Amino acid sequence: MLRIAVPNKGALSGPAAAMLHEAGYRMRKESKELVLVDPTNEVEFFYLRPKDIAIYVSAGKLDIGITGQDLLIDSGADAEVILPLGFARSTFRFAAKPGTVSDIEGLAGKTIATSYEGIVAKHLAESGVDASVVHLDGAVETAIELGVAQVIADVVETGTSLRNAGLEVFGEPIMKSEAVVIRRSGADGDDPKVAQFLRRLQGVLVARSYVMMDYDCRAEHLEKAVALTPGLESPTISPLHNEGWVAVRAMVPAKEAQRIMDDLYELGARAILTTAIHACRL
Ligand SMILES: Nc1ncnc2c1ncn2[C@@H]1O[C@H](COP(=O)(O)OP(=O)(O)OP(=O)(O)O)[C@@H](O)[C@H]1O
Ligand SMILES: O=P(O)(O)OC[C@H]1O[C@H](OP(=O)(O)OP(=O)(O)O)[C@H](O)[C@@H]1O
Ligand SMILES: [Mg+2]
Numbered sequence: 001m002l003r004i005a006v007p008n009k010g011a012l013s014g015p016a017a018a019m020l021h022e023a024g025y026r027m028r029k030e031s032k033e034l035v036l037v038d039p040t041n042e043v044e045f046f047y048l049r050p051k052d053i054a055i056y057v058s059a060g061k062l063d064i065g066i067t068g069q070d071l072l073i074d075s076g077a078d079a080e081v082i083l084p085l086g087f088a089r090s091t092f093r094f095a096a097k098p099g100t101v102s103d104i105e106g107l108a109g110k111t112i113a114t115s116y117e118g119i120v121a122k123h124l125a126e127s128g129v130d131a132s133v134v135h136l137d138g139a140v141e142t143a144i145e146l147g148v149a150q151v152i153a154d155v156v157e158t159g160t161s162l163r164n165a166g167l168e169v170f171g172e173p174i175m176k177s178e179a180v181v182i183r184r185s186g187a188d189g190d191d192p193k194v195a196q197f198l199r200r201l202q203g204v205l206v207a208r209s210y211v212m213m214d215y216d217c218r219a220e221h222l223e224k225a226v227a228l229t230p231g232l233e234s235p236t237i238s239p240l241h242n243e244g245w246v247a248v249r250a251m252v253p254a255k256e257a258q259r260i261m262d263d264l265y266e267l268g269a270r271a272i273l274t275t276a277i278h279a280c281r282l
Contacts, residue, residue, distance in 0.1 A: 001037070001044045002193040005056050005065030008034075008047035012179055015087040016066045020045075022207070023200040024279070043197070054079045058184050064194060070155065070177035074118035083181040083198050086205060090155045091173040092119060097144060098168045101151050106170075107131045113143035114153040123153075123174050141165035199281055207277040210251045213260065217269040219244050226250075228263050232282065251277070 006020065007013040008031070021027050026038040028047065036045045048056055053067040054077035064082070070092050072079060094107070101107060104127050111132045114120045120133050131151075136143055140154045141161050155177075156162060156169060181198065188194075210232075217225045226235055231250035238247045252260050252274075261272050 001042050002064070002197055003044050003046065003062045004197070005046050005048050005053045005062045005067075007050040007053065007066060010050050012050050012066065012068060012088050016085075016179065019085065019087070019201060019204055022204045022279070025200075042193070051075065054182060057182055060184055063187070063191070064181055064183045064197065066179060066181055068177050069180050070116060070119060070175060072180065072182055073122075073175065074116045076118050078185045079182045080185045081180045082183050082194075083201060085179040085181065085201065088177070088179040090157045090177050092116065092153065092175045092177060093156045093169045093173050094151055094153050094171050095141075095156075095162050095167040095169045096151045097166065102170045104129060104171045107151060110151050111149040112151045112153055113140050113149035115140055116153065116155075119174060120153045141167060202282070203280045206280050206282060209254055210277055210280075211254045211257050211274040212249065212277055213252045213257065213272070213274050214247065214249050215264055215269045215272040216240060216245055216247050217264070217267065219246050221267050221269070222246055222248070224267055225264060225269055228260055228267070 007016050017027050025041055025043060026036060028036045028045070034047055038045065046056070046062060050067055051071055053065040054072045054075040056062050057065040058077035058079045066085070068088055069081060070090070072081065101110060107124070107129050108131060111134055112120055113134050113136050115136055115138055117133050117135050124131055134149055136148070140152045142165060143149045143152055144167065145165065152167065153174065162169065181201065183194065213229055222237065225248060229235055229248065229250040229252055235248050235250035240247055257274050261274070264272050
């Protein structure tokens with residue numbers, strides 16, 4: 001049985017559950033379930049706090065886990081990223097009241113509130129800045145107004161939380177993050193059960209970002225049409241009953257599908273269709 005740590009709550013838990021469901025795994029029905037066995041797929045899911053997942057995985061009894069890259073770094077746990085998952089994308093930044101602190105040197109002697117002490121301490125040490133760090137569990141944006149700190153370091157996605165608190169980011173982003181699959185550093189890289197799990201998630205990532213495109217075009221336009229839809233390996237070309245026409249089938253990036261359909265139409269292609277891909281193994 002493959003033993004997998006998954007986030008039990010917070011920003012990562014919903015999207016992680018959705019991705020696992022799309023990959024064909026059983027999901028818990030009730031948010032109080034701590035462990036779920038999926039015998040058909042030979043996996044066991046452990047629902048854990050996102051911040052703790054890297055620590056559990058590095059301890060060795062769980063094979064892999066889904067967490068945030070920032071949480072992995074913050075924990076200092078001996079685990080490594082094996083697959084980025086493309087959701088829960090965020091940056092990690094310093095922020096303060098406008099006109100107070102505006103660069104990293106200005107942090108000297110200040111108090112910084114954060115839920116990510118590990119990342120902040122590492123960054124301050126690397127920058128050679130001496131500042132105090134106070135740990136808060138969440139809602140860090142309020143810490144300045146309530147006199148706990150002069151600066152915060154927190155996850156920023158849209159910036160809405162900072163704006164609502166009247167704060168402004170300063171300095172370069174401390175790090176970028178997204179959800180990732182991790183394993184213990186130095187774990188067996190060839191474990192077939194892990195490889196199969198990763199292939200399933202990669203299948204979901206591809207299915208989400210590509211569509212299947214079908215169209216008919218005149219044989220003399222085929223080269224130009226294929227240049228627009230080269231597919232992943234090579235498009236499938238089938239003869240049509242009408243002489244001089246062919247049918248083309250290729251995967252295209254979903255984001256570019258509408259532009260490609262316009263270009264194909266201009267070229268004389270017709271019956272241009274896109275269909276969603278539900279799963280795949282490349
Ligand atoms: N608004 C957001 N947009 C994108 N990613 C986010 C957002 N908030 C948190 N994350 C990411 O989610 C992970 C944090 O998950 P966690 O569950 O600890 O946070 P949370 O949703 O703020 O929950 P909590 O309420 O327990 O603090 C981190 O990897 C972080 O970068
Ligand atoms: O830039 P934004 O789009 O506003 O997103 C970032 C905010 O989202 C998260 O907070 P959450 O809602 O999880 O509350 P928390 O502070 O209690 O963690 C994060 O901690 C930031 O506060
Ligand atoms: Mg939070």
